[in-house]
Amino acid sequence: MKPLQPDTLIRNPRGTPVVASVVVTCEAARLWGLVGDFAGFDAFIPALSHIEMTGTGVGALRTKYFHDGHCAVEQLNSRDEEAMFMTWTTVYNTLGVARLWAAMRVEPLGFGCSRATWTLIGEPVDTAQEGFEHFMQNFADGALENVRQMLG
DSSP: OOOOOOOOSOOOOOSOOEEEEEEESSOHHHHHHHHTOTTOGGGTOTTEEEEEEESOSTTOEEEEEETTSOEEEEEEEEEETTTTEEEEEEEEESSSEEEEEEEEEEEEEETTEEEEEEEEEEEESSSOHHHHHHHHHHHHHHHHHHHHHHHO
């Protein structure tokens, strides 16, 4: 009998990156305080009822609970407070997403102005890739528009 070997179900998705970006009239640190809070996305995504965290820092898991009963578990892959970016991967969900990787970055644009950029790459389970990417684009654009209204 062959010995068991390390294996995993987690792999990076393939596809075209979906990029949403918003310029906000506030300092980058303030914008990062909102969009860089891995445990706080429910503040600007109305579809979320709440978030529960397991652990802290890189490797921590967040479970996002949606008002419609769906959930998603995501792992924080990287985070840099100084450079104001983080990346994460979906490890489980009930949303019909086979694989999803995402990044959030904040850049200062000068005095009192900054930009948040949310990049997502995902693969759906059963729907067409094009329709899925369109859904992700609308979702991210809407969330970042909420951020602009909250801080701008």
